[in-house]
Amino acid sequence: MSVSDPGRGRSLLWTALLLIVVFAVVPALLASAGRSYLYQVANLIMIFSLLSVSMHLVTGVAGLLQLGHAAFYGVGAYCAALLATHFKLSIGITLPAAGLAAGLVAFLVALPTMRLVSIYFAVATLGIGQMLYVVMLNWVPVTKGPNGILLFGGLQFLGFDLSKPAPAYFFVATVVSVSIYVLHRLSHSYYGNALRALREDDQCADAMGIDTARLKLESFTVSGFFAGVAGALWAHTAGYISPADFNFNVSILILSMVVLGGLGSLPGAIVGAVLLIGLPELLREFKAGDYRNIIIGLVLFGAILFLPKGLIGETSALDLVRRQFGRGRSIPGHEGGVGWK
Amino acid sequence: MSEPFLSIRDLGRAFGGLKAVDGVSADIARGELVGLIGPNGAGKTTLFNLISGFTPPSSGEVHFKGRRIDGLKPDEIARAGIGRTFQNLRIFPNMSVFDNVSVGAIGAERIGMLSAFTGRRGVSERISQRGLAALQAVKLIDDAEELAANISYGKRKYLEIARALAMQPDLLILDEPAAGLNETETKALADFIASLHADGMTIILVEHDMKLVMSICRRIIVLASGRKIADGTPAEVKADPAVLEAYLGGDDA
Ligand SMILES: Nc1ncnc2c1ncn2[C@@H]1O[C@H](COP(=O)(O)OP(=O)(O)O)[C@@H](O)[C@H]1O
Ligand SMILES: [Mg+2]
Numbered sequence: 001m002s003v004s005d006p007g008r009g010r011s012l013l014w015t016a017l018l019l020i021v022v023f024a025v026v027p028a029l030l031a032s033a034g035r036s037y038l039y040q041v042a043n044l045i046m047i048f049s050l051l052s053v054s055m056h057l058v059t060g061v062a063g064l065l066q067l068g069h070a071a072f073y074g075v076g077a078y079c080a081a082l083l084a085t086h087f088k089l090s091i092g093i094t095l096p097a098a099g100l101a102a103g104l105v106a107f108l109v110a111l112p113t114m115r116l117v118s119i120y121f122a123v124a125t126l127g128i129g130q131m132l133y134v135v136m137l138n139w140v141p142v143t144k145g146p147n148g149i150l151l152f153g154g155l156q157f158l159g160f161d162l163s164k165p166a167p168a169y170f171f172v173a174t175v176v177s178v179s180i181y182v183l184h185r186l187s188h189s190y191y192g193n194a195l196r197a198l199r200e201d202d203q204c205a206d207a208m209g210i211d212t213a214r215l216k217l218e219s220f221t222v223s224g225f226f227a228g229v230a231g232a233l234w235a236h237t238a239g240y241i242s243p244a245d246f247n248f249n250v251s252i253l254i255l256s257m258v259v260l261g262g263l264g265s266l267p268g269a270i271v272g273a274v275l276l277i278g279l280p281e282l283l284r285e286f287k288a289g290d291y292r293n294i295i296i297g298l299v300l301f302g303a304i305l306f307l308p309k310g311l312i313g314e315t316s317a318l319d320l321v322r323r324q325f326g327r328g329r330s331i332p333g334h335e336g337g338v339g340w341k
Numbered sequence: 342m343s344e345p346f347l348s349i350r351d352l353g354r355a356f357g358g359l360k361a362v363d364g365v366s367a368d369i370a371r372g373e374l375v376g377l378i379g380p381n382g383a384g385k386t387t388l389f390n391l392i393s394g395f396t397p398p399s400s401g402e403v404h405f406k407g408r409r410i411d412g413l414k415p416d417e418i419a420r421a422g423i424g425r426t427f428q429n430l431r432i433f434p435n436m437s438v439f440d441n442v443s444v445g446a447i448g449a450e451r452i453g454m455l456s457a458f459t460g461r462r463g464v465s466e467r468i469s470q471r472g473l474a475a476l477q478a479v480k481l482i483d484d485a486e487e488l489a490a491n492i493s494y495g496k497r498k499y500l501e502i503a504r505a506l507a508m509q510p511d512l513l514i515l516d517e518p519a520a521g522l523n524e525t526e527t528k529a530l531a532d533f534i535a536s537l538h539a540d541g542m543t544i545i546l547v548e549h550d551m552k553l554v555m556s557i558c559r560r561i562i563v564l565a566s567g568r569k570i571a572d573g574t575p576a577e578v579k580a581d582p583a584v585l586e587a588y589l590g591g592d593d594a
Binding site for chain 1: 393395414415416419420424425427431432433434435436440443444445446447448449451452453454456457458464465468504505508
């Protein structure tokens, strides 16, 4: 947040434009194309936008390398799917429940790990992500293992049937927009500045009286909550989920979106999601789908090489990685580094 | 005056076998500007880290405003009213100058997540004002929207002090603020620190530059090999044989 906020008018303009595109232009195009498959792609782009913006908060803004985001997405998806299939609950209930479940898991993960030096924290998120994935895969009585879960009953909300492609699109668009707005307020406020201080130099933030442990815990939990919300959207709109939707590759895909867009930039995270979901789908149209992962890899490689700060980022990905290995008071006997070289 | 403002009692810290700070005691009154000098490796930075909670003491106590603060976490000590800068300049490079100082005010105000939704009223308003006042004090207001990484080294030094000032601390501890500055810049910095002191700020100043310390501090504490070897006026300290020996015997004069 700057002093006089000269960017405020511009950012309002961008917001208005974005809303027009999401709620008018894209639906009109989708309706004229008339293929339900394209609606699926559009939903997927929005769901991944929410995933990447939620990771943006914790990785781009707070600087905590999150390598297991897909697992929280999965916790939300499974929570929603199980509530929907076993208790016939509609998304009005499963969606907040999925967010809370994923947020709770994130909270429990962060509680013992937040005092770790960054790199160990990153490794912990990787481990937890894999662990949750293994649970989804092997807890067959509940998750049906690799077979996944089918959701019948479509998308019901407050008694309305939103199962048709267009209403489903508008529902996803609304939930994602509101969620991203909340994440936007968190990252573009003094609270967001406190998180940035954490990313830049957490000991220094300590010296300013910032309760860094609490901030890490909060941002990680909120980020997990919105990943869970994205999971519920995915479960209800796709109608079928399986563990493969939430494995390590997906975590890396989301991380790639944040890095490609630029660490610390919320619009960047959205652009990253649109590109990394949209481009491969476009290629599929041209029967080049097999090269999907290669293309994603090349885009990412090029981005780190030629755009150190991503498309519009605040800090470079290499810096972030370097900082993960930086000073840490949590290794016993290594309290040094405060002014002493 | 029963309870001193800052009271360091028999404070010690060893790293392995090395006693970096060895039984240092000192009382500092509100409103004092105290210089802390000593040869390289004397333990000045370590003493600052002990006071600000970055390094836990091996022995001794620190009391601040009548409250025992050793053992508290660095952020708790900061909120108790101690602001500090670092010897090797530590600012937030990828944030604007204003956002840098805002962090000092944010820490002091202890904001929570909900403040992100209350707009510019209340606590956010107070943070803006504190931040702007701190920038005004160091004359960096024109650079407010500049990225901190892009301003000159000299300005970054002031930025770091402004960030601590935005906390509105009761005690400010500065670790070699003049390091890397040329003579004119050092002179200007000395005037600035003196003016902060004149406005009532309590300051402990670690400095290598003897001239700077002698010119603005009325009380000087000398450390050598972790021990306090002198504590008095510049004239007293300069005449102290122990000080002369420490400086002549050390690797730098
Ligand atoms: N974290 C640490 N680990 C080991 N030794 C340290 C550490 N911090 C300081 N020291 C040692 O303690 C002594 C005092 O250092 P320091 O406080 O930085 O001195 P000064 O700031 O007066 O130059 C030095 O000999 C230094 O090598
Ligand atoms: Mg030092």
